[in-house]
Amino acid sequence: MTSNATKKxxxxxxxxxxxxxxxxxxxxxxxxxxxxxxxxxxxxxGTWEANTYPGLECDIPSHVYSFSFEPNPNWTRHFSPQAEIHTYLRNIAKKYDLYKNTRFETEMIRAEWNEKENNWLLEWRNVSNHQEIGSGSFDFVFAGLGPFRVPKYPQGVPIDNFDGPVVHTARWDHSIDFTNKKVAVIGSGATAVQLIPALRKLTHHLYSYQRTPAWVIKRNQFNYSRITKFLFRWVPLYMWVYRLYLFFRVDLSYIKIGYYNTWIGRFLRNLTAKSMASRLQRVGRSDLIPKLIPDFPLGCKRITKSEVYLEALAEKNVTLIRSGIKSIQGRTLVDNDGNEAEVDVLVLATGYDVQQFTGNFDVYGRNNTRLVEQWMKYAPRTYKTVAMHGFPNLFLAMGPSAGLTHHSAVVMIEIQIDYAIKCMKHLGRNGLAAIEPKAAAQEAFITKLQKSFDGTAFKGGCSSIFLDQNNEIFGIWSGTVCSFWRELRKPNYNDFLLYKKN
Known part of the structure; x- marks a missing residue:
């Protein structure tokens, strides 16, 4: 890092x-x-290796859901399927020779900050053999755990009583045969919107249990032509301009969220409601309109994209149930209205436990401060979404306050990693060992961020995976990606505690 450094x-x-x-x-x-x-x-x-449920595709345009330093001229569709994104990541890992430095099937179980040595002691184990344990010391740790890794199970639903296969979309079991089976799907978020149209085609009958409907807009999916891909490959400027166009177009969609209670916000909500109603009328299911058009603001939850979801719910072999499940007896589901449905397979499209995304990974910072206890007590808190007071040299990405509901997470990740690299360079230039945000700076950032949610759809009154146990918004960024870039463009080192080498 510096010319006089003896060891990297x-x-x-x-x-x-x-x-x-x-x-x-x-x-x-x-x-x-x-x-x-x-x-x-x-x-x-990561997410694109673990999640493999039917119908899985990205709902952000492919050319912005990719690294700026590794553009891909070969995306086949405007919105890429899971397998194509996974292949993209595997190819990049091969290109940069990352496989040789990766311990696969290895679960990180503990991290402890060593104040005497100013480094992290990490412990890990083999996922198949928990007796096979390893450890090592590292000066810096990047936690790329991802918010979509720990399945969230529906509260109050006695799924253990179900006498049949139960599968969560985050842990899809491809050995289950859905052909001509009666299937119940619990959930109505982005996962269910993608899954139900694909699963319906296989089943004899599908029951969709959803307590809260989702706002659904058309994706306008299309395939890239060979000529377009040829131009992307041989005229890089053309692809760069196209990516820039998509970036700003998608970022402008934040208007629906940030200005939901203005005339333009109300106009967009009414337009979306009319579009959804028109689609249901077109397939002869006007009776579903009051059940499927949300009563909360557009953007309060993630706006889902599909041109086939509403149409799938209107099919003869699909039954929409808005009443929650009261009990399960054998293979019979009883809803709160007393209606019964006998099914062969139970599918949980209930999302992820964002607040507990660390899973089995236990992190102890300065003064033996345990991260999970701190987050459960006070809600997840970070400084600039990248670092945390009490946890030196630990950098996060796509953790608390960094999620998005309208734009590419990949762009956010690049901004966060760039910020962390700048901090590491500052340590190297100044012969320092560790960096950690001050408590006051972190609290000021959180206070400012929480205030910035005022007037946005995020505070529109709906329940969300981004709310903690105190109904405080912790999981997402409040503004545009451009505003995020401005916030993290240049570190203010006055906001940090800087530790000298011992």
Missing amino acids: PTVAVIGTGFTGICAAIKVKQELGIDAELFEIAKDVG
Whole structure:
């Protein structure tokens, strides 16, 4: 990092999704450090390796849901399917030779800050053999765990009583045969919107249990022609301009969220409601309109995109049930209205436990402060979404306050990793060992962020996976991606505690 350094710092990267891959590449390019990567799965990919349920596609345009330093001229569709995104990440990992530095099927179980040595002691284990344990010390840790890794199970639903196969979309079981089966799907978020149209085609009958409907707009999916892909490949400027156009077009869609209670926000909500009603009328199911058009603001929850979901719910072999499940007896589901449905398979499309995304990973910072206890007590708090008071040299990406409901997470990740790299360079230039945000700076950032949610659809009154136990918004960024870039463009080192080398 510096000309007088005798030893390069060591870096651990946890996870090999977009965050882990980006972090490993950037610390090598910017700092000349070969990071050691840890991956719980058998291959790289993160979310796009773990999630494989039918119908899974990205709802952000492919050309912005990719690294700016690794544009892909070969995207086949405007919105890419899971397999294509996974292949993209695998190819990048191969290109930058990340496989050789990755411990696969390895679960990180503990991290403890060593104040005497100013480094992290990490402990991990083999996912198949928990007796096979390893450990090591690292100067810096990048936690790319991802918010979409720990399945969330429906509260109050006695799923253990179900006498048949139960599968969560986050842990899809491809051995289950859905052909001509009666299937119940619990959930109505983005996952269910993608899953139901694909699963319906296989089943004899599908029951969709949803307590809250979703706002649904058309994706306008299309395939890229061979000529277009040819131009993307051989005229890079053309692809760069196209990506820039998509970036700003998608970022402008924040208007629906940030200005939902203005005349333009109300206009867009009414327009979306009319579009949904028109689609249901077109397939002869006007009776579903009051059940499927939400009563909360557009953007309060993630706006889902599908041109086939509403139409799938209107099919003869689909029954929409807005009443929650009261009990399960054998293979019979009884809803709160007393209606019964006998099914063969129970599918949980109930999302992820964002607040508990650390899973089995236990993190102890300065003064033996346990991260999970702190987050459960006070809600997840970070400084600039990247660092945390009490946890030096630990950098996050796509953790608390960094999620988006309208734009590409990949762009956010690049901004966050760039911020962390700048902090590491500052330490190197000044002969310092560790960096940690001050408590006051972190609290000021959180206070400012929470205030910025006022007047946005996020506070429109709906329940959300981004709300903590105190109904405080913790999981998402309040504004546009451009505003996020401005916030993280240049670190203010007066906001940090800087530790000298021992």
